[in-house]
Structure formats: structure tokens, C-alpha cells
């Protein structure tokens with residue numbers, strides 16, 4: 001007898017757009033949230049979901065956070081995102097984004113306040 005089983009990783013955008021003052025780049029931006037989960041399917045029929053994780057991403061600099069408060073993630077997933085406010089303790093920074101510029105000469109990442117690349121001195 002054949003078993004055709006597969007695991008797919010899925011991602012869904014959540015209904016959540018929270019304006020924030022970004023702690024990574026200190027600009028005003030928005031949080032966008034999405035959920036990722038794995039689906040086990042047998043004979044191409046999804047059987048169950050597992051390994052669900054909620055993420056928030058800032059629109060200003062693409063910083064990525066894991067939403068550690070699953071209750072809030074679940075509320076967003078149920079379309080109650082307008083009742084959710086993410087606090088610092090609900091979030092774990094995974095990847096700090098970058099909103100500055102890239103030096104055209106040496107590809108060093110330079111923050112906005114510099115007019116010259118600190119690495120090679122090229123004017124930006």
C-alpha cells in the first residue's frame with residue numbers, strides 16, 4: 001500500500017496594521033503580521049496543522065519579530081487584529097532591519113545621518 005504524505009510550510013497574512021514608533025530605526029512605521037504553520041497532508045488532503053508561529057514585520061525597515069504572545073496572534077488570526085496592541089514583551093526580535101543606504105563603492109551599510117561612507121569615505 002502506498003502512503004503519499006507531505007508537509008508543507010504555509011504563510012498567511014494577518015489582519016493587523018499597527019502604527020508604531022520603530023525601536024530598530026526610530027522612525028514611524030507599521031507592523032504587519034503574518035502566521036506560518038506546517039500542514040501535514042495525506043493523499044493531498046490536509047490532515048492537520050502544527051508548528052504555528054506568528055510574526056510581525058515593520059514596514060519602515062523590515063525588522064522581523066516573533067510574536068511570543070500566542071493569544072494575541074490567535075486574535076489576529078480570527079480577524080480581531082484591531083483589538084490587539086503588541087507590546088515589547090509580546091515580541092522577540094529575530095532580525096533587525098536596516099533603513100539606511102548602501103555605499104555604492106564598497107557596499108557598506110551606512111545609516112542615514114552619515115553623508116560620507118565611514119568605511120571608504122565615498123560621498124553618498
Ligand SMILES: [Zn+2]
Nearest residue numbers: 022025060061
Ligand atoms: Zn524600522
Ligand SMILES: [Zn+2]
Nearest residue numbers: 103106117120
Ligand atoms: Zn564605502
